[in-house]
Amino acid sequence: PPLRIDVVTIFPEYLEPLRAALLGRAVERGLLEVGVHDLRDWTHDVHRAVDDAPYGGGPGMVMKPQVWGEALDDVCGEHTRLVVPTPAGRPFTQQTAREYATERHLVFACGRYEGIDQRVMTDAARRMPVDEVSIGDFVLVGGEVAVLAMVEAVARLLPGVLGNPVSAEQDSFSDGLLEGPSYTRPEVWRGLAVPPVLRSGNHALIDRWRRDESLTRTFRRRPDLLERLPESSLDKHDREV
Numbered sequence: 001p002p003l004r005i006d007v008v009t010i011f012p013e014y015l016e017p018l019r020a021a022l023l024g025r026a027v028e029r030g031l032l033e034v035g036v037h038d039l040r041d042w043t044h045d046v047h048r049a050v051d052d053a054p055y056g057g058g059p060g061m062v063m064k065p066q067v068w069g070e071a072l073d074d075v076c077g078e079h080t081r082l083v084v085p086t087p088a089g090r091p092f093t094q095q096t097a098r099e100y101a102t103e104r105h106l107v108f109a110c111g112r113y114e115g116i117d118q119r120v121m122t123d124a125a126r127r128m129p130v131d132e133v134s135i136g137d138f139v140l141v142g143g144e145v146a147v148l149a150m151v152e153a154v155a156r157l158l159p160g161v162l163g164n165p166v167s168a169e170q171d172s173f174s175d176g177l178l179e180g181p182s183y184t185r186p187e188v189w190r191g192l193a194v195p196p197v198l199r200s201g202n203h204a205l206i207d208r209w210r211r212d213e214s215l216t217r218t219f220r221r222r223p224d225l226l227e228r229l230p231e232s233s234l235d236k237h238d239r240e241v
C-alpha cells in the first residue's frame, strides 16, 4: 500500500501546496495518500478554543491537550508514526527522510503559539513511535511550513515519484557530502565559461572533478559534515583535495 500522510493543523489552507506540482501528481497517481484535518473540528465549545495560558506563567499560549488527544485518537491508527515539529526537537535530516519513506502511516501534528502540551506526546508514545523533530536552528511561527518541507523531502524518495531516481541518489547528503555546482547551455554566459572538463567527454575525469568540487564545497560550507564522514569513505585522492 502507498504511504499515507495525515496532517492536523488549525490552518488547513496552509497545506494546499501538498496538492500542487510534484506532490499533487504523486497523489493523483496513487503513489502517496494525503489527508489534511482542521484541529478545531475536535473542539466542543462555541469559541472552538485550542489554546490556554501556560502553567508556571510566562508569555504566550499552549495548545490544549484534550483537543489534540481526541484528534490524534481519530487520525492515528495501528501503523502510525507521529511526527511533531518543534525547534526543540532532534534534527530532521536526509537520513530521517529515508526512514520516513519506508513507513506506512505518518501523522504530522502542527503546533502554534508556544507549542503543544507535552502530555499529548507522552500519551501518544504509549501507543506509537513519536518523534519531536526540528527542521533547523531557527524559529517559525507554526509547524505547517516545517511539515511541507518534510513531506516534500520524504515524497521525492518514494518509488515512482521522481522521473529519474538516479537524481535522488546523486543529491547532496546521499554520500554525506554537498553536491557541487551544475551548468547547462550556453557554454559562455555573461563572460562566464562552463568548466572545460565538463565538455571533455572524459567521464572518469568528470567524475573525479565532481568529487573534488563536492569535497571542497563541503569543506568550505559544512566542515561539520566532513568530520562526521567515516574515514573509509574517503580514498587516497580525496584526502589530498
Ligand code: SAM
Pocket (backbone or CB within 6 Å): 085, 086, 087, 088, 110, 111, 112, 113, 114, 115, 116, 133, 134, 135, 136, 137, 138, 139, 140, 141, 142, 143, 144, 146
Ligand atoms: N516555544 C517553542 C520553543 O521555544 O521551542 C517555540 C514554538 S514556535 C513559536 C511555534 C511552532 O512552530 C512550534 O510548535 C512548531 O510546530 C513550529 N516550529 C517553529 N520552529 C520550528 C523548527 N525549527 N522546526 C520545526 N518546527 C518548528
